[in-house]
Amino acid sequence: MSPAPRPSGTSPDPAEAPGSPGPARASAPTGEPARPASPEPAAASAASAGRPLAAHPASGWDRARFERTADELLLAVRPYASEGRAQIRLPGVPSHNGTWSDGLEGFARTFLLAAFRLAGAGGADPHHLAEWYADGIRAGADPSSPERWPTFAESNQAKVEAASLALALHETRPWIWDRLPERTREQVLAWLGAMVGDAMPGNNWIWFQAVTEAFARTAGGAWSEADLTRTVELTDTWYTGDGWYSDGLTGGAHRNHDHYNGWAMHFYPLWFCRILGDAAPDGLLDRYRARLRRFLDDARHLVGGNGSPLLQGRSLTYRFAALAPVWTGALFDATPLPPGQTRRLAGLMLGHFTGHGATDENGLLTLGWHRPFRPILQVYSGPASPYWASKGFAGLLLPPGHPVWTATEEPLPVERADFDRTLTAPGWLVSGTRADGVVRVANHGGDHADPARPHSDDPLYGRLGYGTHTAPETPGDPRGGPVDSSAVLVDDAGGASHRRPLERLSVAGRTAVSRSRAHWPDDERWDCFGGPDTTYRLGPWITVASVLRGPLEVRIARVDPAPETPEHPAHPGPFRLRLGGWALPRTPQDPAATTHQAPPTATVAGSGLHSTVVSLNGFDHAEVHEGTGSNALGPASATPALRTGGPPRWAHPYAAAVHLSGRPLTQAELPRLHLCANPATGAVEALVSWPDGVEDTVLLPAPAAPGCAPAAPCSAPAGARPAPLTPESTPATSESAPTAGATTPTSDAADAPAAAPTAKESAHDA
Template sequence: MTALETNARLGGIERFASAFGRVTVPPEDRALSPYTGLTRAHWAAVADDLLLSVARYRSPGGARIDLPGRPSQQGVRTDGLEGFARTFLLAAFRHVGEGGRAPYDHLSPYLDGLVAGTRTVGADDDESYPVIGDIGRHGQPHVEAASIALSMQLTRADTWDRLDAGAQDRLDGWLRQAIHREPSDNNWYLFPLTIASFLESVGRADEQTGYVIERGLSLIDGWYRGEGWYSDGAADAFDHYIGWALHLYPLLHARHRGDHALEEKLTQRLREFLGTYSHMFDRNGAPLYQGRSLTYRTATLAAVAMGEVFGATPLEHGQSRRIMSANLRFFFEHDATRDGVLTLGWFGEHAPTLQRYSGPGSPYWASKGFAALMLPAEHPLWTSTEAELPGDVRDHAHTIRPVSWLIQTTASDGLARVHNHGSDHVKLFREPDAGAPDPLYARFAYSTRTGPTALHNASDNDIQVRYRDVWSVRRKIHAVTGGADWVASWHAPRFPLYAPFDASDPADGGPVLPSVRIESLTAVHGRVEVRAFRLRNVPPRLPVRLSGWAVAGDAPEDFTTHVDGAEATIHVETPDGRLTSQLLGVHGLGEATCAGAPYGTAFGRWSVMPEVRGLASGRVYVALASLTADPAPAPLAELAAVEVDGSAVAIDWLDDGTRLVLDLRQMPW
């Protein structure tokens, strides 16, 4: 192995094995898996341990799995259904991959639960499933009904076919509620599609099932943006739902229906998607921390697994397993479970990672990342030797034009970053361009080793102006253009007021500057970022703040900070090594400082970010930034030089002598 390849090897699996208490984790196999040590046997052991752990919380009749933790807005009855349905999917994957001979007979208790849960739907007892309502608090069972339908479709001979006619009719009646209700205007339209696909496959098709299938397929075609990428709905919502929903449900429907033309179209999209998505995993296995529902954790692997299941991936088998096994290790070495039960958070519990719909059973959408267990032990995914990834040996920069995301990875430390100039999750039909910002979408950059700071803390990776004592926020993002290693967008800064005393996010009122907008550009090279901005129609002398990467630790003493004029550097020592955030103001921004975020991030209880400040004067503002795990990073001024001439920004990359010139005035704003 080269030095870089050796550096890419993860350490021993003792920390990983210590997360499991009900199943013995096999010893590592460094011959088959030189990078992670994990094999299919480890994946199977993790699945078994998760299923045995949650089985302790099964209701007497088996219809609910009531896990401990904070209830969701839907209430404990739906939360119990969620725990049942999402772990049922994991049991189904395990069952399929073992040809119906999986150990522990995980599947039978779920069959008993289906009978108990649908006997008296809507009754006030410990077993009965809730009625499936329209979108809102009573609509969550849509999601769980789809998991149940898919699990039965995958295991029909040992689930549906074992039910008597009365139980089948009752289950049909409960599932059918979902295909007559209004879903949310996003990936939720795939839940009735999945339910209808199942009903069709067991001979219970009708006019309504056909309608919801064609409706769902038509919608995803409308949401398809190119290069394998969908938006999660009609607006600009790009996040992990693309992989764990939009590339999953329709493909499984096509396979079960035997629709070869549809499967061919969808597999081509998946192959293209994985060509860029696969670069968004850290060498240590971490996925990009961006978007909602991140507590699903290993579900971020769903598209990688589906690529193998459908033979629709540009990756070698050993590369796919390398990504998957590193991801599995990453989460289970960072407190994903407590006493065998997945926690609500990222590194253990973390409230800002969650949404109102997150309940104790929610993390078990992580089951989708185990879809590759449907492939038998002799499949090349499991028998091929783990392989080198492109990021092991060279830096990578690539703009996904339909999404206006710029991917940046570095071979020296394995970090992956995405610069966001296109995903805002501002819904067309339900939300105006107003209200509080969403830290999971509003920031200019996200990475695999940092998370955004929480609402009511100083915001990381942001540019803001202050008007009438209110710092602006970024809501609707207007993608503009991009090149191989740069991307641009603009947004109209908003000034919402929201109540910090109860950490609420609703916003009402606030000052308005309707003529103001901020034009933004990010260019990257190696680990360096150039962030350039042009403020349009901003009143003179307003304060301007630009922030860099927020790094997290457990306590303030974990950090070392250094400020010198317009440059701020922060080092933090973490259990996974040293991380450094650098920021240097080079034009229009001259006062550097380090700002604390007391709520921390998903990666630590305390967080600090660099920032530089200036005053609005109509000029172009430029800064250099960097996030790196290199042990002794050089100052940014030694890596890039920037000259500003009017609206033109000339960047000299000092390591190879190349120059990039971008004129903000010439962009198609």
């Protein structure tokens, strides 16, 4: 069910509420907008006081607990094995690959877990893992067996599972591979050999080929030097710096940043070197180790104090597979994390999922995040897909005496102190707050979309914000359009514009800016690989800036006219600009959501968190959008939002404070916002002055398109405070200041930048 808006005004304005002093307005110095008052949601604070957010839960995970959990997962799947054990066919909706392929997936992915468990114990095998999986290998590799595995020609997905089989066979050589009958080993190598020369897709799949052929090479099977060389070369072209890979290219650009960077693009290259040993190309191991070490310095900042990884990108049902690069760093001496921090991170993450319903009553990993939740799945997700999480147990290969298992736990970065971090490779601003353990990301980088054409927004890539304690709204019915963590245009029918593809304009310090062409797809179904072929109606440009510090983001948006194109029809409008905050899961026990109108403010409380949006400039109304069955963290959810009362003015900066925290937002936390316009270029510069005196400046350039001046910085001297926007007396709807969706007058003024917003208007909302 798509989220539905609740009209503003459903709760009394604080100025009218009995016993309320109303929102105090601070007087503003000449030429400087006042800071808006933010009503203290006292009721919400009191109601949440009994359920404080657990920012720093104890880990309690030692090696023995990891082993017990691995055993529980392995034993739980056995009742679903075929007679010969070559297939593990778990209950549930099959993937688009079919049940035959899904059964191989169940065997291969759990075999990898069994390999880590068996090899890590030095062959000690109380549950007879070696015998059990050896039986399955004999039946699956035999082409005459009724349980034979599908060939690569019969199932493309089998190539993925071949890599898990190869890794597991390598790690268990003394206990499984070396003891298999000669005929079975020949059959396994023949089955793997079909990978040689295969034209693999241009993403992490190339490493399935490389790892498979590396094992085959060491076992006397077929392999190709050209295949291995191609894999290494392509991987280097996808490296974007600072430890980050794009999972292949989209539209020839590095736009695919997600968890595959860690659990595939860093994981497989080092295991490739491990399998080949001295036969690995010179210098390759050191190169991959250095890249992983750099990545992990960022990755540890993307884990919340609750142990959750960032809820962003595809294949989220793999859950604690996000530990794969962390364990790989420890195994290959390629990590900046102290041993105690490695164990704490791993324990918190595994505990986060096991403590939030990742397994069902039969002990099986479900398709979802905290619970079964199909909207975050992809077409390739089948009942056994979650067992990619087996990589989260790779640390069992570290011997019991390793410092990771013996050192005292050390806190994660978000448990030590607040931090702000700029990740230029993916185009993310990151903020962590110690008090609540929340990590937030402002996304102005990759969106897994071809920049050459419009796409429907995949909620896992197209949102402006992602976090460790929040999930994007992913409704089963996509026709509601983007609501949470967004800046969109909404037409009279209620249709919201989509963002992908976005263009990154700048990412520096605590600021980032991106631009996209508003568009409305006729078919709004999303797909991270492009989505269905459909017609798009095109609208104006939307430029969005984020200034992220602590629990608060200042988000600024401007709307500019865009030319019509022959490929897609234009959307005539009119539109209203809507800005959505963080979506939160909610229960009946959570405080009621609130909206106020002086200034427009909306607040949602849930799961011990508070999500608030406050207008700083230009918005007229506050509202709350409620969702049912649209959030991975709970069956009910809500999102606070702001919108304009009419069409937005061209080039006018609309701004809001977007807040996510374990405590309610207070007036004292709100920054001052100073805006200036450059009439010669159309650029808008914003100066954000934080209450503690720290300042950030960000530029929103005009698009280089008809009707818009080219981008250039404001003319204020370096380090000077921008002057307020110059007054103008024309109404916002006059011809000299055209609005989005309005008919543009055919006059000389129509081709000039819209008149600057007035200082009076800035002071009214800021």
